[in-house]
Amino acid sequence: MAEKKNEQEIRQELQRLIAEINRLQGQMEAINAQIDLIESSISELNRVEETLKGVKELEGDEEVLVPVGAQSFVRACVTDTERVIVGIGAGVAVERTIDEALESIDDQRQELEKARAEAQQKLQELAQELQEKQRKAQELAQQLEGAQRIAQQSGGG
Structure with missing residues (x-):
């Protein structure tokens, strides 16, 4: 009878561990998805x-190809190579110099790289x-x- 109880306890502990293993695997999948999103954002930056x-190096009124989606482009002339419109979140955009925009991009990239390192550590x-x-x-x-x-x-004996 004691062996049966021991067997039952082992079975319960094993079931608990399997549930914990499944939970950990789910967490790991979620973190991997988060890392993929972070890496995608870094690539975009x-x-x-x-x-x-490239825009900064252009002379005024140079023609460029502007992507419009689905691997399609339109020709456009860049008249201002000093300032750009930059989204700052929540559908809000501001005008900045290219140098300011580049600095902002570098700050964002550093934040994302820090978040990626933390996620990879976790x-x-x-x-x-596991x-x-x-x-x-x-x-x-x-x-x-x-x-x-x-x-x-x-x-049996």
């Missing part, structure tokens, strides 16, 4: 930075915790198997 540096911590829980679950599964064998042997 890098493209904007390159574009603004992901690494969760991965270590590995430990999986190791414990494996040990419990082996204990359960052993307890079942003992119960079978004592019941």
